Amino acid sequence: xxxxxxxxxxxxxxxxxxxxxxxxxxxxxxxxxxxxxxxxxxxxxxxxxxxxxxxxxxxxxxxxxxxxxxxxxxxxxxxxxxxxxxxxxxxxxxxxxxxxxxxxxxxxxxxxxxxxxxxxxxxxxxxxxxxxxxxxxxxxxxxxxxx
Numbered sequence: 001x002x003x004x005x006x007x008x009x010x011x012x013x014x015x016x017x018x019x020x021x022x023x024x025x026x027x028x029x030x031x032x033x034x035x036x037x038x039x040x041x042x043x044x045x046x047x048x049x050x051x052x053x054x055x056x057x058x059x060x061x062x063x064x065x066x067x068x069x070x071x072x073x074x075x076x077x078x079x080x081x082x083x084x085x086x087x088x089x090x091x092x093x094x095x096x097x098x099x100x101x102x103x104x105x106x107x108x109x110x111x112x113x114x115x116x117x118x119x120x121x122x123x124x125x126x127x128x129x130x131x132x133x134x135x136x137x138x139x140x141x142x143x144x145x146x147x
Contacts, residue, residue, distance in 0.1 A: 060145075071120050
């Protein structure tokens with residue numbers, strides 16, 4: 001995202017002796033402390049382009065919005081969302097209870113380290129394996145979204 005700030009002096013905003021009607025309706029804008037002019041209108045313009053990571057999030061958002069708009073059973077969707085929140089809360093409490101047991105957290109940590117090592121070796125170390133992982137992920141996402 002790019003932004004630019006411009007400070008236009010008031011003579012540029014005046015046509016003849018009357019101000020433009022667009023600027024009459026605007027409230028007084030605070031001046032920047034860097035500029036000491038009193039007769040100045042600050043204008044900030046921001047431009048943003050669509051990047052690859054924002055386009056995927058927009059695609060997911062549009063897919064969810066389409067499901068919400070096309071659904072006839074919105075109460076069921078709200079119930080499903082509530083059930084998801086309750087399941088998340090229950091799983092967090094279960095993990096907290098397991099974490100308080102004496103030996104189990106160390107064993108689970110060892111299992112996590114071993115699985116992470118296997119995953120890195122299997123999918124991330126070599127380029128053909130990374131491409132296979134991306135294909136698996138894209139297929140799973142398209143299956144979930146029904147595309």
